[in-house]
Amino acid sequence: xxxxxxxxxxxxxxxxxxxxxxxxxxxxxxxxxxxxxxxxxxxxxxxxxxxxxxxxxxxxxxxxxxxxxxxxxxxxxxxxxxxxxxxxxxxxxxxxxxxxxxxxxxxxxxxxxxxxxxxxxxxxxxxxxxxxxxxxxxxxxxxxxxxxxxxxxxxxxxxxxxxxxxxxxxxxxxxxxxxxxxxxxxxxxxxxxxxxxxxxxxxxxxxxxxxxxxxxxxxxxxxxxxxx
Numbered sequence: 001x002x003x004x005x006x007x008x009x010x011x012x013x014x015x016x017x018x019x020x021x022x023x024x025x026x027x028x029x030x031x032x033x034x035x036x037x038x039x040x041x042x043x044x045x046x047x048x049x050x051x052x053x054x055x056x057x058x059x060x061x062x063x064x065x066x067x068x069x070x071x072x073x074x075x076x077x078x079x080x081x082x083x084x085x086x087x088x089x090x091x092x093x094x095x096x097x098x099x100x101x102x103x104x105x106x107x108x109x110x111x112x113x114x115x116x117x118x119x120x121x122x123x124x125x126x127x128x129x130x131x132x133x134x135x136x137x138x139x140x141x142x143x144x145x146x147x148x149x150x151x152x153x154x155x156x157x158x159x160x161x162x163x164x165x166x167x168x169x170x171x172x173x174x175x176x177x178x179x180x181x182x183x184x185x186x187x188x189x190x191x192x193x194x195x196x197x198x199x200x201x202x203x204x205x206x207x208x209x210x211x212x213x214x215x216x217x218x219x220x221x222x223x224x225x226x227x228x
Contacts, residue, residue: 024115024202024205024209025113025114025118025161026114026209027155027160028110028154028160029106030106030147030150030151030154031154032146032150032151033106034106034143034144034147036100036101037100038100039100040064040099041100041140042096042097042098043095043096043108043137043138043139043140043144044069044093044094044096044138044139044140045057045093045096045108045112045116045136045137046072046091046093046094046134046135047117047118047119047135047136048092048124048125048126048133048135049128049194049198049199050092050093050094050178050182051182051185051186051194051199052116052186053068053094053117054094054184054185054186055185055186055202055203056111056116056202056206057094057108058186058218059207059215059216060108060206060213060214061102062099062101062102062107063096063098063099063103063108063219064098064219065097065224066095066096066097066219066221067094067095067177067178067183067221068177068178068182068183068185069093069095069176069178070090070091070176071090071091071093071136071138071174071175071176072089072090072173073088073090074089075174077090078090078176080182084132086132089131091131091132091133091134092132092133092178093138095175106151107210107213109147111210111213113151113155113167114205114209114210115205115206116202117135117202119135119161120161120162120165121135122166126198134166135166135168136167136169137168137170138171138172138175139172145171148169152165152169183221184220184221184222186199186200186203187220
C-alpha cells in the first residue's frame with residue numbers, strides 16, 4: 001500500500017498535526033517567455049501526486065482546465081493501480097489548459113517551479129517514491145520546449161536551489177485522463193490527511209506568493225466539461 005493511501009486511512013494520526021509544506025522556493029520568472037497569442041494552449045506537468053499539482057493550477061487565473069492523468073507510458077497500462085507499481089513508464093501528471101491572454105506560459109512555469117513541487121527531488125516527491133512521481137514537463141509545441149529548457153538552464157545557472165534541477169523535458173506523446181474519482185480531489189476532500197498535510201499548503205503558497213494570480217474559486221473538471 002502506498003504511503004498516500006496509508007495517510008488517508010489514518011485520519012486520527014494527523015488530525016492535530018500542523019500544516020506541512022514541501023519545499024517552497026520562490027524563483028524569478030523566465031527571462032524568455034512566449035509571445036502574445038490568442039490561441040488556447042495545453043502543457044502537461046508532472047510533479048509527484050497529481051492531486052496537489054491539479055489543485056494548484058485550478059486556483060491559477062487563466063487556467064481553463066486542469067485534469068489529472070498519466071503521461072509517458074502506453075494506453076494499456078494507464079490506470080491508477082498499474083501506474084502505482086512504478087513499472088509502466090507513466091508519470092502522474094496534470095494537463096493544464098490555459099488562456100495566454102490571461103496567464104503566460106512563463107507564469108505557469110514559475111508556479112510549477114516555485115510552489116507546485118520540488119524540482120530537485122529525483123523520482124520522488126515528498127512522501128511518494130517511484131518514477132511515477134518524477135518531475136517532468138511534457139510540451140505540446142516546439143516553442144514550449146525551448147522556453148522550458150531555457151528556464152531550467154536559467155534557474156540552474158542562478159543556483160536558485162541548493163541542488164540541481166532534475167526535471168525532464170520531452171514532447172508529449174499521449175495524455176490519459178485519470179479515473180473520475182481522482183479529479184478535483186483536493187477540492188472535494190480538503191480534510192483528508194494527505195491533502196491537508198501535503199497539498200493544501202501548496203495552494204496556500206500560490207495564494208501567498210502569487211496573490212495577483214490566485215483565484216479563490218477553483219476551476220473544476222466537472223465544470224469545464226459542462227461548459228464545453
